[in-house]
Amino acid sequence: MEIAQRNEQTDGADQVSRARCWFKGLAEKLMHKVLEIASKTKKLGQEDPRRIIHSVKVGLAITSVSLFYYFDTLYDGFGVSAMWAIMTVVVVFEFSVGATLGRGLNRGLATLLAGALGFGAHRLATSFGEKFEPVVLGLSVFLFGAVVTFVRFFPKIKARYDYGLLIFILTFSLISVSAYRTDQVIQMAYQRLSTILIGGAAAIIICVVICPVWAGDDFHSLVASNLEKIATFLEEFGSQYLKASSAELVVNKEFPQGYKSVINSKATEESLANFAKWEPRHGMFRYRHPWEKYLEVGNLTRQCAFRIDALNGYLTSEIQVPQEIGAKIQEICKKMTSETSLALKEVALGMRTMTMPSSSADSHIENARMEAKHLKSLLKTRSWPDSTDLLDIVPVAAVASLLIDIVACTEKIADTVKELAPLAHFKAAVVTAGQQKQLTRQQTHGREETHHIITMGESSPE
């Protein structure tokens, strides 16, 4: 008996301690999870503090529109319809001004048009008599719904007016169908339109006035920074790979991998361009800024990035390049990459500051092209030792060929930026000390600074 009792007691103590352990474990796990989320949140905010500002702006916009409900004088005018204003703010308020304007205008215009058409459909339906009214209404809703849904598949229309078409179907159905029950269609349409206008206006005003995020600015600096990323890679490649190739290929994991984000930037660039097209004149950007040309520059940059991805393969592959060959090509390739990198940085700098590309970019490209010719003629003279194995040449030849491709690509980029410059009203190239300081601050990569200063020094006498 006693033993059994003692056993029970120990069992009970065991269970309690086990339960304690379990709770402790759970609490620890929970704590760990909370800390993880907190650190992720912090990182998200630090990456782009505009996200926090945006969140506050949205909260502010909704609260300010909800004032309609609290003040009697405002509420009496609209009644329950005031909720459309809140809905509009929530649905229309986007991160960038362009996106918000695009959604707001789409929503407003679509509501206006669909309201008018819905009212027309209602009038048409009533003229058919009470019996056929629902049939005509149903048919018109079906037809408009199906046709407009199909129109949403057109790629160009989808890119700019998708939301408008959705709201068109919505409003048309609501107005024409509600009309069957209420006689005050006009008043209903008017209330819906005016509350949407109020909500849209509130969203747009708060979005533009408080720390606006311009999609155009983002797009502009994305294109420039992509160019810079490629330039940085080439610079490092010239100094690292070609140093290594004289002895042995070292797999350097700290190699700048920034170019990888360039490869997948197409979708981001296209959506930013679409938003930017909605934006009015701001800063250096006019209303009809040539965003299409920016997309061209972006596409060429991506083509360059594909080649760089292939180059990167030679950094991580295990092929060893013998010293005798490596050293010969090293010098030329080093010059080629450094000249290409300088040219790309010049072009990126011109883009960033919106100044006419200086002729020093051209001279860098010209130098790179000359080096490419040197490389070709070096390969032609076959000044190789007889013991050279052809297999050893393969990676060197492939790298050389890729570099030649990249030089050609850089030339195309420079040409496109030259076409862009007058269209985008770039300033004449006069670099003041203040601008230079600003640029230096914009560069996050420490090593780039020196190069910019060298570049500026070279370009100033021209």
Added chain:
Amino acid sequence: MEIAQRNEQTDGADQVSRARCWFKGLAEKLMHKVLEIASKTKKLGQEDPRRIIHSVKVGLAITSVSLFYYFDTLYDGFGVSAMWAIMTVVVVFEFSVGATLGRGLNRGLATLLAGALGFGAHRLATSFGEKFEPVVLGLSVFLFGAVVTFVRFFPKIKARYDYGLLIFILTFSLISVSAYRTDQVIQMAYQRLSTILIGGAAAIIICVVICPVWAGDDFHSLVASNLEKIATFLEEFGSQYLKASSAELVVNKEFPQGYKSVINSKATEESLANFAKWEPRHGMFRYRHPWEKYLEVGNLTRQCAFRIDALNGYLTSEIQVPQEIGAKIQEICKKMTSETSLALKEVALGMRTMTMPSSSADSHIENARMEAKHLKSLLKTRSWPDSTDLLDIVPVAAVASLLIDIVACTEKIADTVKELAPLAHFKAAVVTAGQQKQLTRQQTHGREETHHIITMGESSPE
């Protein structure tokens, strides 16, 4: 006088004829535009007839839900709230089942949760007394609005629950703010929720029952067809480029450019994977189908496509390859590309039919690897004529190096598909005559047929 009159007359006649010309021109332009739009519409419908079906389905869904307005018995239950059902159908109905389910579930759950919280906020606010009620309500709307907007920036949450969070903010604001004016908050929340459920259910049922478009099916065949596109390119490359290289490089514009769509397929694949995750079991796909593995296969396929893009550069570049070198490597490269192409087709076939990858794919890869070794040893023995210019070797060496890369990439793809096969419950590889016929039909490219038959013949005895 007479002359002046005559002049006026001729002037008048001139104006009339000019106006006629102008109208005629306008009519012609309009006619031209209409025809252009008609042809574009036809093309859009022919490209994917499911678009037409989808449009009809949307029209049908809206019309069927609008029946609530026409029948008195249905209308009496919900009143004006019935419009939420129409709104839900319009907003939730998407092209694929997965997207529709995702939006529907997001909307339903977010409304439920936000409704409950909104009601709680209303209760909390009233307990503070009449004076502070709007202040507490405003604060809670501001807080929830800002915090949830920030949560929408988390990439993983954005991918799956973005719409739900938007609806959460919307419903929470509507319910908690409306509560200030109406006392029937519960009834309002109930009506909103039930009409949304009705609308969502109508959308989902019509989407699933009438010719459903499964995002999973689309994703599955996209990944398989991307593999096929690369295989087709390699096949053509082996027969065209290497034939040309023995004489002179011909720029062949009819070269299959299908691989270009592979390069930019990342965004499409990711959104399809997101939709597919919402879909229930259908056909060969279970609920928790390993879509992540499909994304891995897609990423590797894209890496292969980047290399192919570089290869393509050698087709369009103007470098001439001398016969003596070209002919030597030709045979080996031809075998390499054809073996790689066969292996990729085998893998693609396995993916498409969801059968375990047969060991013949492995043997093709093994062959390709052997050829790569041959190529290396050929380059090593330096069996070149002494007159060979090193410059002539560069493109050949680059092509060889890229092909070796592609073989390595193909191996990785085959390995990933092998990992995928048991996870996705692929069938054991038994190929019946019926299946083979079906496959042959699926292949749009005429030349591919013969290869498949050869492949099948090779694989059957194993």
